[in-house]
Amino acid sequence: MIRVERAPKPAVIEQNQAAWTLALPNAATKKDKTRAEMKYRHPAIKSALVLMFHGKCAYCESKISHIDYGHIEHFRPKSKPEFRSLAFEWGNLLLSCAVCNGSEHKGAYFPEAADGGPLVNPCEDFPEAHFEFFFDPQARLATVIGTTARGKTTETLLGLNRKDLRAYRSRLVMQLCVLSRCAKNDPDAELLLEEACRDDAEYAAFARALVAGHVCEQEISNRPSCLLLKR
Numbered sequence: 001m002i003r004v005e006r007a008p009k010p011a012v013i014e015q016n017q018a019a020w021t022l023a024l025p026n027a028a029t030k031k032d033k034t035r036a037e038m039k040y041r042h043p044a045i046k047s048a049l050v051l052m053f054h055g056k057c058a059y060c061e062s063k064i065s066h067i068d069y070g071h072i073e074h075f076r077p078k079s080k081p082e083f084r085s086l087a088f089e090w091g092n093l094l095l096s097c098a099v100c101n102g103s104e105h106k107g108a109y110f111p112e113a114a115d116g117g118p119l120v121n122p123c124e125d126f127p128e129a130h131f132e133f134f135f136d137p138q139a140r141l142a143t144v145i146g147t148t149a150r151g152k153t154t155e156t157l158l159g160l161n162r163k164d165l166r167a168y169r170s171r172l173v174m175q176l177c178v179l180s181r182c183a184k185n186d187p188d189a190e191l192l193l194e195e196a197c198r199d200d201a202e203y204a205a206f207a208r209a210l211v212a213g214h215v216c217e218q219e220i221s222n223r224p225s226c227l228l229l230k231r
């Protein structure tokens with residue numbers, strides 16, 4: 001997860017938020033309620049989020065747009081009565097992949113401080129203050145670890161080390177490690193590494209940690225000797 005600066009509120013929200021919010025409690029039937037709730041799916045809102053997150057999931061940094069439509073994610077779930085008024089609040093909307101936002105992971109959960117929350121929000125927090133990044137060269141696994149209570153809760157609830165995600169991410173991180181070694185003598189490798197750190201690159205958080213040079217050998221409980229990529 002990387003920090004993302006929130007773009008200005010789309011005009012369609014500016015113009016309609018009050019009316020859309022008022023219509024919610026006035027919906028008489030289930031169908032009306034669904035129709036009233038779905039206003040947040042306006043194409044202009046989706047486009048603004050895709051642009052803002054460079055087509056990546058706000059949480060796991062996987063690219064979405066080339067294989068899926070992506071979810072408009074309510075950071076504070078609209079299904080919870082206390083957050084219902086935030087259904088059309090621009091500051092509450094993120095772009096997410098279907099897995100991070102699915103019922104097996106974030107779904108409608110929103111842990112409060114007493115439960116190790118709230119989740120780390122890429123637009124409200126500095127994610128690098130909540131996570132460390134590990135690469136185990138023997139197992140060839142790139143792992144993200146929460147270093148704060150909120151970071152741990154976020155990593156666990158969102159499944160940031162879920163099997164398929166970690167396997168895919170690990171292959172890219174391995175390539176980055178090789179690029180990092182080549183970049184010292186090869187301008188093309190240096191450029192590729194630079195590109196891997198940009199906001200629009202998948203798993204830029206790992207690339208930035210690698211480039212920052214905070215790499216050391218460290219024994220980690222229940223893990224073999226790992227390279228610690230620490231911001």
Ligand SMILES: [Zn+2]
Nearest residue numbers: 057060097100
């Ligand atoms: Zn995701």
